[in-house]
Amino acid sequence: MKTQKTILTGLLAAMLPAAAGAQTFNEADYTPEQTTFRLFAPDNAKTVKLRIYKAGHKGRPERTVKMERTAADTWTATVTGNLMGRFYTFDTGRGECAGVFAKAVGVNGQRAAIIDMDKTDPAGWNDDRRPVVKSPADLVIYEMHHRDYSIDASSGIANGGKFLALTDPKAITHLKELGVNAVHILPSFDYASVDETRLSTPQYNWGYDPVNYNVPDGSYSTDPYKPETRIREFKQMVQALHKAGIRVILDVVYNHTFNIDGSNFQRTYPDYFYRKTADGKYSDGSGCGNETASERDMMRRFMVESVLYWIDEYHIDGFRFDLMGCHDIETMNAIRKAVDEVDPTIFIYGEGWSAGSCALPKEQLGLKANMKAMPGIAAFSDELRDALRGPFSDDTKGAFLAGKPGEEESIKFGIAGAIEHPQVDMSKVNYSTEAWASQPTQMISYVSCHDDMCLTDRLRASIPGITTDELIRLDMLAQTAVLTSQGVPFILSGEEMLRDKKGVHNSYNSPDSINRLDWNNMERYPQVMDYYKNLTRLRRNHPAFRLGSADLVRRHLEFLPTQPGLVAFRLKDYAGRDDWRNIIVILNAAKQQRKVAIPQGNYTIVCHEGKIDENGLSTFSGSEATVSAQSALILHD
Structure with a gap:
């Protein structure tokens, strides 16, 4: 490379x-x-x-x-x-x-x-090669923090919390068994909030407080005092993941710096790199006290060159842009164009929103509503996320998973990949009045990520008295929606272990006791990991779940009529595999089993009551399917 x-x-x-x-x-x-x-x-x-x-x-x-x-x-x-x-x-x-x-x-x-x-x-x-991925639709992204994944003794992973942890065979074997082919690592550049001279004292931060954008952070190295060590160990991590067929996506935070007066930008060229409002105050679209001016020549140049540097020096395979809605469209397109010159399969996506008002007009910014102006770049779908589990603004309010009707159209919008689809009524979709993706690969499909409650905590907060059995059923149901959507699926690390963060919503600086993965859950809840890995295999083995083209989605994805609390769709007449010409997926969030009318046929059930078997769990003939409470049913003719 x-x-x-x-x-x-x-x-x-x-x-x-x-x-x-x-x-x-x-x-x-x-x-x-x-x-x-x-x-x-x-x-x-x-x-x-x-x-x-x-x-x-x-x-x-x-x-x-x-x-x-x-x-x-x-x-x-x-x-x-x-x-x-x-x-x-x-x-x-x-x-x-x-x-x-x-x-x-x-x-x-x-x-x-x-x-x-x-x-x-x-x-x-020099022989390291980027794992082959033909389309972003083929990706299954796993978002992780270095400490979360490996710091707990239960992980059994050497060099816990360090870059080198992801060179440990146990760490990599788990990812391969789960079926992910890309890891999204939270900010790994040099950031401010962890004192590298006191690493014997437990410290934690997500790292969204940039200092040096183009150097790996020393707290994840075995020796932060030696400049070569953090660089070499980061490369060893990338190399090990590449050998396992797993791409590496870097979380980049160009939208703000840790502070203004202490930043390298401000100390070398005062006020050039930051936006100001009309009254001369620093704009704060990031919600962190400052907002960088991506539209200025040298800031744009810096961002492009930084991305190219990470690709060249560290063999990075993709970038997730924090608060992409703070950056101007022209800069994002310049980055996409520069990356295409190197390798067009390098994936770029981001948050299609800002944390506050920016000092640029909205029509110039990389917001979700402007995604059609940024081809080849993707954004997260909060429509699907919040339709499944409830709004970001209220942890106690549930949605589809809580059995509340009215979110079905938003889920259909997410399943279609945020594109225009004749069966999706945009007047009933949350947050968006029109489809914002030109292609389904511009939509990130997810139900949880680092900066919110993890899925189990949200289910507990929004469904009082939920039992462990219900929790597991709804967790599996949520990820079935994510992994069978036409967008690019994204999983928070540890969800496959039924992870919890003790109810903490914003755990950016919470201790390891809150953020760490408890690998003992793999033994407590083995059915969850089994379901996840079979679900990713189902997606990987059947191209109808990842068509990658808006035209193909409109041609082959058909939503079936259902009652409130149900979403059902058919992937019809797609010759991905001769024996799976028509696939039906039914999502039932109700506490009762439900019946759904389907086209008359002879069917093989491959997903039922929390179990997935591509070879078939059972067969039946007819024009009506029965789906169990709080679960998904997948069948093919």
Whole structure:
């Protein structure tokens, strides 16, 4: 994969309007004889200094060099001698920082490091290959946090909570058995809220507080003081997953920084990278106190180059954009175009909303309503999510899974992949008045993710007195809707273990005792994992569940008439497999068994009462199907 470096500069130059005299974000050009440092900083900066350090933490600088303005908004300094292994900072009078595009850093990311990146490559890295995925519809995405997945002793995984945990055969075997082929790792770049000098003290954060966007976080490495270690171990993780046929998706948070005054952006070029409102205040569409200005040339350039860097240096296979609704459409399309030049199968998706009002008109932003203007990019469907389990705004309010009628049309919209479908009445769909996806692969199908209650907690909160048996039945029913939809399915890690977070809604900084996966649940509730892995296998083996084309979906997906509390559909006349010409899926959230009229035929039942067997559980002939309470029924003729 390490073939893209030679084309990146030319690609960016051809695509993006550069500020006068500005260079791409290569802040340190090293040779054994000298290193040239370059910084994007304002022309009117009174002084710009470069400091060289022997260590990445503490100690006084070995050398301080005054940088010279060499072009518009460009400052340069050349330092003679071999600086390999040294650390550096920039200072424009607002405090020292590593620069916005540091590629290696010391502990806590305060100083950038000069290292030989080639020496961070694990053995065989140049032979690493991206697992083949022909269409995004073929993906089954598993969202995980490094600590959640492996930190608990019950996991039996070595290097718990570290990048290296995902090189452990047990960690990978579980993913393969589950049937996922892509892991979405929560922010893994260098972030602020965990002090890497105190890792012996338990600390937890999701990591949505960026410091250095282009360096792996040191808290997930075995030694945060050595810049090479975090880089090498991240690559080992990617390599191990690739060997297992699993793609790696990086959660990226370009929409805001940890803070303003302490950020590398603000310290090097004050106010350039942030939006302001008409009254001069910092805009806060992120809900985190600031909002980056993706529409500005150098911020757009930074985002494109950062994405390409992760693809080239770390072999990343996809990107999930946090609060994509804060970014402008032109920038998102520029990223998609740049990525297509490398590999069009690299998947890009994001949250099609912001956390507040942005200082750009809504029609310019990467919102869910504007997805048709961003082909090749996907967004999460909160329509399907909330129709299944209830609104994000009220944890105690249930929906379809709680047996409440009125959400059926929203579920149908999600099953169709958020595209226009003649049988979906958009006047009855929650949140959206018109279909927002041009293709079903633009919709992420899910019922839970990290930033909300996990599914079991939500079911407990919205269905008082729910029994364990009901919990399991409804959990399976929810994921059946997700995995049989025409969108791209997405599962929160641990749902296959009946995970709970003790009712905590926003566990971003809760301790491991709240967030960790309890692997003992695999023995307590083995039927849940069995159902999940058989459900992913069903999707994988039968292409009718992942048609990948709006035209094919409209041609082959037919919704059947049902009573409230039921959703039923037929995948008809699709020659994916000769013996599965017509597939019927019925979702019943009621506490009673229900009957549904179906086309007359001879049927094989493959999913019934929480069990899935592709070879068949039973057969029957007729024009009426009986589906058990709080469960799914899947059959084919």
